[in-house]
Amino acid sequence: MSKQDGSGRLVSPEDADDTGAVILHADLDAFFASVELLDRPELRGLPVIVGHRSPRAVVTAATYEARRYGVNSAMPMSVALRRCPNAVVLEPHFERYRQWSAAFFEICRSITPLVEAVGIDEGFLDVAGAGRAVGSPKVAARLLRERVRTETGLVCSVGAAATKFVAKLASGRAKPDGLLVIPAADTLAFLRPLPVGALWGVGGRTEERLRERGIGTVAELADTPEPMLRRILGEAAARHLRALARGEDPRRVVTVREEKSIGHESTFGTDLQTIAELRREALRISDELGGRLRRAGVAARTVSVKLRWSDFTTVTRSVTLADPTDSGRTLYRTALGLLDGLIGPAGERMQPVRLLGLRGEQLTSQPSASLWDEAPEWRETEDVVDAARERFGRAALRPARLLGSRPDLRGGPAQPGEG
DSSP states (O other), rough: OOOTTTTTTTOTTTTTOOOOOEEEEEEEEHHHHHHHHHHHHGGGTOOOEESSSSSSSBOOOOHHHHHHOOTTTSSSSSHHHHOOOOOOEOOOOOHHHHHHHHHHHHHHHOSSSSEEEEEEEEEEEEOOOOOTTSSSSHHHHHHHHHHHHHHOOOOOOEEEEHHHHEEEEEHHHHHHOEEEOOOGGGGGHHHHBBBBSTTTTHHHHHHHHHHHHTTBBBBHHSSSSSSHHHHHHHHHHHHHHHHTTTTTOOOOOOOOOOOOOEEEEEEEEEEEOSHHHHHHHHHHHHHHHHHHHHTTTEEEEEEEEEEEEEEEEEEEEEEEEEEEEOOOOHHHHHHHHHHHHHHHHTTOOOOOEEEEEEEEEEEEOOTTTTTTOOOOOHHHHHHHHHHHHHHHOOSSOOOOOTTTTOOSSSSOOOOEOOO
């Protein structure tokens, strides 16, 4: 499997067979950090962390040199600097990232008009019809990588395969700065030796549950009778994970995507005074935002927190997730990490809070089966809650920790906004 620090890198030879590998997944390597290095070329080859230089902040991005020390995005900055004390810390510049992202996707569309953005720094390309103008899939992938490097100074890794799922796995394995081609006939040979955690939807707890039953590889999951998998994982997760393990992924490249964000915020009639109150309200808002994302059929790649103190000073923090989410639980855990960066995990910098908001950005379509959630069993629970609320009203079900929570809100949900 690929390693986030690039130590598991695998690339294809020049004469690789690309028969049927018409789906490309192109992913800019260490995108935010790489953009910062465009203006600081003297830092290339050094461990660089992008984020606010505060022990309470979180890591926005890190170069591969920093990742080899165990530094990852969304990690508390204090932890990152303990692991890599010699790192150079650079402030993020999100407007630059949007500009370079637009340039990247313009290059993608010069290869084929069938481009699906799935985040600010990655996308799928369908090159099945690009043969006459561009060439075979591997030629198209090489041309894309060359144009990105020449026209932007950035580097992208590309996976080519017959399906979106395998193409994304291949691009991750090719990082950094690589191309991995998986011909259609080799799909199962590529998938079966992988650890079961390689499947989207297998998080830590699910992987542990599978391994306890002797299912440690994709091959073992694919060969497990479906009734047994249903007993372990539940019906939906068993059906879809088994399909992935067998190389089945019918999703096509979707080119139409409305760029927007969805947020929810509340202004409190009485200022929040304690970290317990703040966390409870963060749970309520995360639960509401997750439901709105699911109703809209989208998932958020970036999560942003907005906090307004009683003196009307307003601060925002955001983090880009490894995978898009529409799960209220994931939104809540992410919000807590961002809030800890602002007030400290023990609330030692807590001031009275007038407003709290949470926004999902970089929205992408999310399959209804939610194969990519870190905990499929939790998504099934949220689906049941959604159904109950649809039938009986929003107050029908809510997290137990919100029972008795204060209703003194002066505000309501923020309207869906521009991207």
